[in-house]
Amino acid sequence: MMMRKDEDFTGWFDRVILEAQIVDDRYPVKGFTVYMGWGYRIARAIARILEERLEEEGHQPVQFPVVIPEDAFMREAEHIEGFAASVFWITHAGDTRLDRRLLLRPTSETAIYPLFKLWIRSHADLPLRIHQTCNVYRYETKATRPLYRGREFLWNEAHTAHRDYEDAERQVRKGVEIYRYVYDRLGLSYLILRRPDFDKFAGADYSVAFDTWNPDGKVNQIGTVHQLGENFAKAFELEYEDEYGRRRLASTTCYGMGIGRVIAAVIAHHGDDHGLVLPPAVAPIQVIIIPIPFKGYEESVKRYAREVEAALKEGGIRVAVDDDDRLRPGEKYYKWEMYGVPLRAEVGPSEVNERTVTLVRRDTFERSKATLEELKERVEDLLERLYQNLKDRSWNRLEKEVVWAENLDELKAQIEERRIVKVNWCGDPHCAFRIKDEVAGEVRGTPWDGGEEAKGPCIICGGEARYVAIVARTF
Numbered sequence: 001m002m003m004r005k006d007e008d009f010t011g012w013f014d015r016v017i018l019e020a021q022i023v024d025d026r027y028p029v030k031g032f033t034v035y036m037g038w039g040y041r042i043a044r045a046i047a048r049i050l051e052e053r054l055e056e057e058g059h060q061p062v063q064f065p066v067v068i069p070e071d072a073f074m075r076e077a078e079h080i081e082g083f084a085a086s087v088f089w090i091t092h093a094g095d096t097r098l099d100r101r102l103l104l105r106p107t108s109e110t111a112i113y114p115l116f117k118l119w120i121r122s123h124a125d126l127p128l129r130i131h132q133t134c135n136v137y138r139y140e141t142k143a144t145r146p147l148y149r150g151r152e153f154l155w156n157e158a159h160t161a162h163r164d165y166e167d168a169e170r171q172v173r174k175g176v177e178i179y180r181y182v183y184d185r186l187g188l189s190y191l192i193l194r195r196p197d198f199d200k201f202a203g204a205d206y207s208v209a210f211d212t213w214n215p216d217g218k219v220n221q222i223g224t225v226h227q228l229g230e231n232f233a234k235a236f237e238l239e240y241e242d243e244y245g246r247r248r249l250a251s252t253t254c255y256g257m258g259i260g261r262v263i264a265a266v267i268a269h270h271g272d273d274h275g276l277v278l279p280p281a282v283a284p285i286q287v288i289i290i291p292i293p294f295k296g297y298e299e300s301v302k303r304y305a306r307e308v309e310a311a312l313k314e315g316g317i318r319v320a321v322d323d324d325d326r327l328r329p330g331e332k333y334y335k336w337e338m339y340g341v342p343l344r345a346e347v348g349p350s351e352v353n354e355r356t357v358t359l360v361r362r363d364t365f366e367r368s369k370a371t372l373e374e375l376k377e378r379v380e381d382l383l384e385r386l387y388q389n390l391k392d393r394s395w396n397r398l399e400k401e402v403v404w405a406e407n408l409d410e411l412k413a414q415i416e417e418r419r420i421v422k423v424n425w426c427g428d429p430h431c432a433f434r435i436k437d438e439v440a441g442e443v444r445g446t447p448w449d450g451g452e453e454a455k456g457p458c459i460i461c462g463g464e465a466r467y468v469a470i471v472a473r474t475f
């Protein structure tokens with residue numbers, strides 16, 4: 001049965017995540033989702049790319065406890081205000097009420113900083129950079145949605161401490177660069193926005209966010225990087241001794257990438273009416289070999305399929321043979337298309353005789369033949385082309401989604417069309433709030449690394465525009 005991604009994105013998405021065994025949302029606690037085999041392998045592959053990059057850039061892997069004591073959580077005023085309503089509390093052990101309530105981490109600053117205070121003694125201990133891949137817990141009151149918004153979600157969070165604000169500022173840039181690297185490997189397009197002050201991370205000086213398009217017109221935030229300045233350092237007394245023996249306050253940053261939302265973006269950007277299309281960097285299987293048995297050739301086809309597999313494996317390609325005799329080749333095509341495996345290799349009697357392989361691209365369904373000798377190079381080339389094609393398509397779509405609006409009526413119309421809209425904005429939060437009241441979208445922020453200059457009057461008050469603001473629907 002065909003699925004129409006463009007006509008019914010939500011129905012398409014729900015079916016794909018279940019049929020391709022990404023996640024199962026039927027766990028009997030609302031907002032909690034089960035990763036299944038294929039989905040978790042993709043999740044780990046994404047996390048691994050990020051972790052390796054972070055470690056190359058000097059971050060140590062750590063694993064902090066999931067519980068945070070109440071007094072640590074209560075130290076930074078803005079942070080409490082931002083997160084208190086969505087915290088899960090542990091109040092009892094058996095029948096005994098705990099003297100000191102514990103909470104499940106909604107994010108780990110308040111778990112990590114009491115230890116940073118012990119680890120940071122002198123300037124020689126700085127910068128300090130750590131990261132962990134873990135689950136965090138937030139009692140979301142907005143509608144939950146598998147991969148996009150859950151009450152438990154898998155993410156990677158990095159936390160850094162520095163000798164001064166300028167060094168933390170360099171780290172913010174580095175964090176943005178690291179995240180770009182990961183999204184680029186996945187062929188995802190994105191906007192990098194500085195969030196307006198009223199929407200920054202609770203306790204941050206400012207926040208930078210990666211937003212990306214979604215087929216339903218609601219932008220998907222796939223990562224954030226925060227300059228925390230001295231806010232948390234003050235609350236947690238993160239002091240160090242500088243070269244001259246003076247006590248000084250550190251500056252900190254943090255950044256987080258929700259793995260589920262990144263998978264959602266991969267599915268939403270690259271998938272088609274046949275199911276998933278996976279970027280080769282995170283495809284658990286990059287080439288699936290389908291033997292096409294023919295009377296009298298059953299054994300030679302199977303043997304040859306194994307030979308093809310060995311040749312690719314030796315070349316470092318993630319490959320598997322589907323020799324399940326219960327399924328016909330057509331059923332196997334359907335299955336592996338749903339799973340998004342980038343390349344299909346068909347081997348039948350003619351391939352056995354010619355010592356060739358028929359390769360079919362998952363993105364374009366283009367077929368080509370390769371000899372066994374040239375197979376590895378041809379596969380690498382096709383994987384690269386497929387990746388480039390996914391990336392180009394994603395960026396082209398983003399370019400089409402982003403439009404200008406000169407006045408409120410235009411903005412309303414464009415948001416109705418589910419576009420991502422640029423407007424002139426004076427920077428006054430009241431004008432941003434008016435936008436939220438008037439249209440079905442909100443100000444997501446201003447382009448982080450400059451870009452277009454504001455020109456003309458603010459779309460709301462008519463005052464001089466200082467920024468180009470991005471307005472979009474959110475889920």
Ligand SMILES: [Zn+2]
Nearest residue numbers: 426431458461
């Ligand atoms: Zn204004």
